[in-house]
Amino acid sequence: MPDGGILLAMLVATLRAATPLVLAGLGELVTERAGVLNLGIEGMMLVGAAVGFMATVATGNPALGMLAAMLAGAAMALVFGFLTLSLLANQVATGLALTIFGIGLSALLVVDYQGHPITGLATVISPGLSQASPMVQQLLLIDPLVVLALVLPFVVQWFLGRTRAGLVVRAVGESHDVAFALGYRVIRIRYLCVVFGGAISGLAGAYLSLAYTPMWTENMVAGRGWIALALVVFSTWKPVLLAVGALLFGFVTIAQFQAEAMGINVPSQLLATLPYLATIAVLVLISRDATRTKLNAPAALGRSFHAST
Amino acid sequence: MLWLSPLIAVVASVAASAVLFAALGRNPLVALYTMFIAPLGTVLGLTELALKATPLLLCAVGIAVGCRANVWNIGAEGQFTIGAICGGGVGLLWGDQPWVLVPMLLAGIAGGMAWAAIPAFLRTKCNAHEILTTLMLSYVAVQILGWLVHGPWQDPDGFNFPQTKQFTPEATLPLLIEGARVTIGALFALGVVPLAWVLLGRTMTGYRIRVAGLAPGAARYAGFSGDGVVWFSLLLGGALAGMAGICEVAGPVGQLQPIISPGYGFTAIIVAFLGRLNPVGILFASLLMALEYLGGEGLQMDLQLPQAATGVIQGMLLFFLLAADVLILYRPRLSEVRHA
Numbered sequence: 001m002p003d004g005g006i007l008l009a010m011l012v013a014t015l016r017a018a019t020p021l022v023l024a025g026l027g028e029l030v031t032e033r034a035g036v037l038n039l040g041i042e043g044m045m046l047v048g049a050a051v052g053f054m055a056t057v058a059t060g061n062p063a064l065g066m067l068a069a070m071l072a073g074a075a076m077a078l079v080f081g082f083l084t085l086s087l088l089a090n091q092v093a094t095g096l097a098l099t100i101f102g103i104g105l106s107a108l109l110v111v112d113y114q115g116h117p118i119t120g121l122a123t124v125i126s127p128g129l130s131q132a133s134p135m136v137q138q139l140l141l142i143d144p145l146v147v148l149a150l151v152l153p154f155v156v157q158w159f160l161g162r163t164r165a166g167l168v169v170r171a172v173g174e175s176h177d178v179a180f181a182l183g184y185r186v187i188r189i190r191y192l193c194v195v196f197g198g199a200i201s202g203l204a205g206a207y208l209s210l211a212y213t214p215m216w217t218e219n220m221v222a223g224r225g226w227i228a229l230a231l232v233v234f235s236t237w238k239p240v241l242l243a244v245g246a247l248l249f250g251f252v253t254i255a256q257f258q259a260e261a262m263g264i265n266v267p268s269q270l271l272a273t274l275p276y277l278a279t280i281a282v283l284v285l286i287s288r289d290a291t292r293t294k295l296n297a298p299a300a301l302g303r304s305f306h307a308s309t
Numbered sequence: 310m311l312w313l314s315p316l317i318a319v320v321a322s323v324a325a326s327a328v329l330f331a332a333l334g335r336n337p338l339v340a341l342y343t344m345f346i347a348p349l350g351t352v353l354g355l356t357e358l359a360l361k362a363t364p365l366l367l368c369a370v371g372i373a374v375g376c377r378a379n380v381w382n383i384g385a386e387g388q389f390t391i392g393a394i395c396g397g398g399v400g401l402l403w404g405d406q407p408w409v410l411v412p413m414l415l416a417g418i419a420g421g422m423a424w425a426a427i428p429a430f431l432r433t434k435c436n437a438h439e440i441l442t443t444l445m446l447s448y449v450a451v452q453i454l455g456w457l458v459h460g461p462w463q464d465p466d467g468f469n470f471p472q473t474k475q476f477t478p479e480a481t482l483p484l485l486i487e488g489a490r491v492t493i494g495a496l497f498a499l500g501v502v503p504l505a506w507v508l509l510g511r512t513m514t515g516y517r518i519r520v521a522g523l524a525p526g527a528a529r530y531a532g533f534s535g536d537g538v539v540w541f542s543l544l545l546g547g548a549l550a551g552m553a554g555i556c557e558v559a560g561p562v563g564q565l566q567p568i569i570s571p572g573y574g575f576t577a578i579i580v581a582f583l584g585r586l587n588p589v590g591i592l593f594a595s596l597l598m599a600l601e602y603l604g605g606e607g608l609q610m611d612l613q614l615p616q617a618a619t620g621v622i623q624g625m626l627l628f629f630l631l632a633a634d635v636l637i638l639y640r641p642r643l644s645e646v647r648h649a
Contacts, residue, residue: 039440079628088639089631092381092440096578097627103572104620108333111615218617223448230441269456276445276452280431287436 010254012141015150016212018243018250020045020221022149023204024228025235025242026156027197032232033160034193035173035300039095040080041201042225043102048073048202049209050106053216057116066121066145066206073202074195076102081194085187088304099225107218120214121145121207145207153243160239169193173298176305186305201225223276230279234286236296245282252278314633315583315590319597321633322626329621335612343611344604344622354603356489360561361599363491364389364570366498367553368577369595370505371546373586377509379522380542384428384443385550386574387450388421392551393558394454395420397565400480401462401473409480414555421551422544424450429543433536439543447574455567462565472566482560494556501549505588518542550574571602572620579627598623 024041031038052069056062080098083089121143160166169189171179176186208224209216227249235242256271287293323341330340348354368385375382396417403409428442455471464474482492509515521528521538529535553573562569580598584591605619 083628083631083635087632087635089635093582093627094631096383097624097631100575100579100627101621101624104617104622104624107617108615108621111617223445226441226444230445233438233441267456267460269452269459273449273452276448279445280437280442283437283441284431284435287438290436293436 010251010258013254013257014247014250015146016141016250017253018246019146019149020204020207020212020224021228021231021246021249022153022243023145023207024201024225025231025246026152026239027200027204028228029232029235029237029239029242030156030160030169031193031197032301033173033237033298034169034190035176035298035303035305036081036084036190036194037091037095037302038077038080038098038194038197039092039229040076040098040102040225041197041228042221042223043099043105044073044076044198044201045205045208045221045225046102046106046219047076047109048205049220050110050205050216051202052206053118053209054110054113056118056210057113060119062119062121062210065118065210066203069202069206070199071202073205074199076202077194077198078191080198081191084304085190085194088306091302091304103219110216114216118210118214121211143211145203145211149243149246153239156239170298173300176300176303180305180307186307190305201228204228227275227279230283233293234282236286236292237298249275249278312585312590314630314637315585315594317633318583318626318630321629322622325625325629326622329618330614333614333618335614340608340612340614343607345600347607348600348603353489356486356491357603358596358599359485359495360489360491361602362595363495363498364553364557364573365577365580365598366592366595367501367549367556368546368574369580369584369591370501370588371549372577373581373584373588373591374505374509374518375542375546376581376586377522378518378538378542379525380432380539381438381440382425382428382443382543382546383440383578384425384445384447384574385546385553385577386570386572387443387447388424388547388550389554389557389570389574390447390450390454391424392417392421392547392554393565393569394450394457394554395423395551396555397473397476397558398462400476400559401565404474404477404480407479409477410482410559413480413559414552417551417555418548419551421547421549421554423547424551425543425547426540429540432539432543439539443543454565454569458565458567464564473564475564476559480559481563482556490561492556492560494553494560497552497556499592502588502592509588514541571616576602576623579623582627583630 024045028038028041048069051072052065055068056065076098080094083094084091160170168184172184172186172189180186205221208220231242231245234245252274256274259266259271260268326344327337327341330337348358368389372382372385396413399413399416400409424446427446428439431437431442432439458471458473462473464472482494485491485493485495509518517528517533518538520531521533521535558565558569576598580591580594584594601619601622605616608614608618609616
């Protein structure tokens with residue numbers, strides 16, 4: 001029977017593993033609620049991770065690193081927005097291009113900084129308590145972004161469901177023609193949502209390179225951007241459900257390490273396939289009911305808008 | 310006119326690469342020469358070009374057929390890897406048999422098809438979108454390869470390196486030109502171009518694929534099986550990617566190891582778009598992208614630029630292509646529609 005310390009350790013580890021998924025997933029959720037499908041999350045996260053790492057090496061301040069990562073993610077999203085919203089390019093192809101571009105750009109940017117040690121993100125509880133009991137030691141691993149990932153789903157849920165601005169975002173995502181006819185600036189609203197998605201995906205990337213594993217390795221996001229995308233479908237576009245899904249995935253990731261620690265004799269490479277297989281399994285379970293997915297998905301998702309049409 | 314946008318995109322991406330090189334503190338003219346011209350100067354360079362274009366061409370034709378049907382197979386990398394594993398496994402088992410190459414190639418093709426059959430099944434029976442399933446299966450495939458070469462298939466005399474035994478000469482594709490690395494795999498790829506062109510443009514199956522992509526409603530009305538098109542295009546894509554995989558390991562790589570591809574399966578997406586989803590266009594696009602790989606290696610050696618620069622230039626190329634398409638298809642005006 002595992003004691004409280006181990007349970008707490010697993011809980012904290014699950015929260016930490018879920019944090020980047022929650023953040024990136026919320027960014028994509030808001031983007032999709034406005035009717036835009038951005039498949040470039042992975043690329044934006046990678047550039048965020050790289051820029052966040054570089055800025056932290058340069059300034060020694062992880063807070064500035066996170067800010068830089070958000071700006072970098074937003075800049076990537078602006079490129080996507082310009083192509084798909086202003087130039088009406090195909091959203092699927094542009095998103096894929098953004099990911100391919102981001103993989104290369106992140107590796108290129110970081111070259112001169114590789115291997116530099118950084119001070120990772122400071123934790124919420126001050127390190128002065130580090131002589132305390134093992135329970136407290138575990139809580140020490142909680143950093144501000146983990147807290148943000150716990151709060152933000154509720155904020156976004158409230159924003160989309162209970163505010164006027166959120167209603168406008170949803171209107172744009174459900175029917176851009178109607179929203180336009182009502183006098184809302186569809187393109188401008190979509191730009192804002194896309195840029196928000198980019199900034200928070202950048203932050204999610206920075207979480208990986210500043211807190212989760214405080215270092216840079218090439219392609220370190222390792223498909224989390226795509227898992228976040230699957231989580232949006234899984235959550236039927238509802239922020240709090242998305243967080244629940246992310247926690248489930250965090251748990252699968254942690255269970256993989258726990259299984260190794262407990263001496264379960266499965267090769268690590270095969271255990272590493274678990275999050276990807278779980279994504280497929282979840283996607284299958286959720287999508288099987290075609291009508292349900294269709295009812296929940298923003299009706300204008302992936303469709304370009306031009307005022308003349 | 311649509312043929313113009315790849316040219317515009319290529320010119321724009323070359324210009325943007327010059328800016329990139331300058332930003333990285335290199336002489337842009339020297340870097341451009343190293344990237345785009347130097348590799349073409351020697352016979353050996355040209356054979357290397359064909360070598361790198363082979364997997365790109367094979368994967369991209371499969372992806373393009375899918376895209377024509379609005380089926381997004383972006384997991385060619387995974388089908389490539391499983392093809393390499395299945396074909397390579399046959400080669401390791403019966404490497405001393407004289408005709409082992411034939412079953413190797415068939416196993417590679419079958420492996421890629423089997424891996425692509427999973428997303429086809431999930432899409433047609435469970436409604437799960439193939440973008441995510443094909444991609445997730447790519448990550449799984451790479452991990453399986455890693456497990457095999459670290460574990461059961463590791464060469465016992467390999468000083469614990471994560472790799473299998475070298476393939477025997479019987480299990481290695483014949484070279485096209487003595488002294489170069491390019492194999493007859495390049496001929497297979499070249500042969501696929503006219504076949505795919507005939508398939509798409511001159512057969513009923515190709516017609517169904519195009520209708521399914523352009524007008525799904527019309528395809529349904531005509532009684533074309535939507536599921537059939539999904540199955541066909543994914544299986545074809547898997548077969549071609551699997552063939553690319555086995556040709557790569559039974560050729561230039563020569564054994565199974567954790568990394569057998571510098572992302573050919575993903576770059577092939579760019580190739581497919583750059584080639585306008587047309588097999589002949591893809592042939593040229595694959596040569597260009599192969600040149601960027603070669604040039605990227607040159608940049609790494611001569612100018613100490615990281616290999617990742619290639620990825621950035623390839624990504625920019627796709628951006629420019631998508632933008633150029635729009636500027637050719639529509640006539641944008643700068644003024645926004647004013648609100649009342």
